Amino acid sequence: MDGAERRRWLILRGASLVVVVTAWMFVRFRRRCLTRPPITYAPMSAREEQRQNNLNYIYQADDTRCVDLLRMKRAPFFQLCDLLRTRELLKDTMHCNVEEQVAIFLHVVGHNQRFRVINLSFRRSFETISRHFQEVLYAVGELRQEMIQLPSTVVHPKIVGSHRWNPYFKDCIGAIDGTHVLARVPRSIRAAFLGRKHTTTQNVLAAVDFDLRFTYILAGWEGSAHDALILNDALEREDGLRVPPSKFYLVDAGYVVRPGFLPPYRATRYHLREFGARVPQIPKELFNLRHSSLRTTVERAFGALQNRFRILDNKPFHPYKTQVKLDLACCILHNWILRFGE
Template sequence: MAMVIKSRKRKRHGHTPVEQIRYAPIDERDRRRFEYLNDKIWKNDVTCVNMLRLNRASFFHFCKLFRDRGLLEDTTHMCVEQQVVMFLHTIGHNVRNRVVATNFGRSGETVSRYFNKVLHAIGELRNDFIKPPSSATPSKIQGNPRWDPYFKDCIGAIDGTHIRASVPKEMEAAFRGRKSYTTQNVMAAVYFDLRFTFVIAGWEGTAHDASILRDALERPNGLRVPEGKFYLVDAGYGAKPGFLPPYRGVRYHLNEWGSNPV
């Protein structure tokens, strides 16, 4: 069905009627978009993981969660699945707006608008996926003579990672640290089941790990370490109550730990 935008005819003040603007049928474009998703995204789990970093079951479960929570909704020509596909493809491959717009048959403005919608929706799920660590002794430590009782009060590990960031030219010096490109230094705390318990992002790539940890501890809703518990950290964070770095001057060999199934 062709879309027609009717103009209001003005006869006063010498205005002449404007001819109606007609658009081509959009059903065919929608059909081609879904064909692209079926052939290039959802064809099988291998293709889906390559394109989105998620298998098909996880992807559709993710979309259902957004829809059930009312965080994203279908529009006339953009279902929730399409919105999430464009977002995951962008962050999974670090592709630019114009590339996504070309691949998915959308305008750059549309891609940008729905990217922000999905990003906000994911942020609203933070309490579902980022939870405080348990105060109980982890099952991987409890009863294991190699770790228990030495690490019975350990509640996880903290480390930082550098993620590429796009910043204004005048700010690049602060964000260009150990990498040749601009990055932000993101600190994360992870429990033994690989569940994130705390994440702080936004710091410049040149920021020291100890400064980021201090900021995380000083924030009103920041990182909290239960009494008597501690996190394992690297030497950059320093030794302080609640944080245990490696012993200085001791060489740790990867071949002693890399193949350890525990």
């Protein structure tokens, strides 16, 4: 046997040995699988049953309970879930469908609950809740273009049907104001976020129409920033605030007079409580009184928003970038509820 034949013989012998060893290991593995006792999933099945009962209690029972827990009725809730699923912004997973993901998010923002509390209600791990929360936050933010739009330029029925405002405010399309939302920031930048009440806040600028819908939102500014500075930033942005020609917004005395923005007269009584039992004595006081009564729209919108989503009225447990996104997401959900019913 020469060298080439011997080398070929050794290769065949080695290959045969590998095949025999592999077959022996496979047979041994199969025997172990057949003799191993089956894994029982009874504890997980009980946990899954508890989870389904809890979810049915939240959004399958009645509208009252759904509003209490998720801040909206069942119809707009399921419409929102169907929209996010249709656009593939959210997907059903093997163990968690879109409805449960959205319910987790709404439960957090509606009641300012921590993930460690939510995982007891939904029987989910901390990581699963955190992941779905971020996914739903991103998905809701993708609805910004269609849910936060410029108001109509048609004279609003609220103005047309009132002798106090028509025709003086017939070209008014809404009101603008800023609100301070409690914020949690690192200690290194805390001084810039200290607001008037010596708490860390972010100053959120919003434009609201007379149906209490948000038509523009700019979040993320420090609590110490002046409203006029934030308005300038909103106007200079490429996708910022735009005022239709010959229309205007109502603003408070903290803003300067400029085209498209109408503040009240300064050094003149403004709010109704300042008049007491008296009536306006001069035209400027009458104008300020009617200006104030119409501009309360934006204050009512802020009140409804913060009452519906308690995460905006308490210090959140999220990084600051997430807090800014939550302001926008809550305004989008607020408009969604007003459009499709509470």
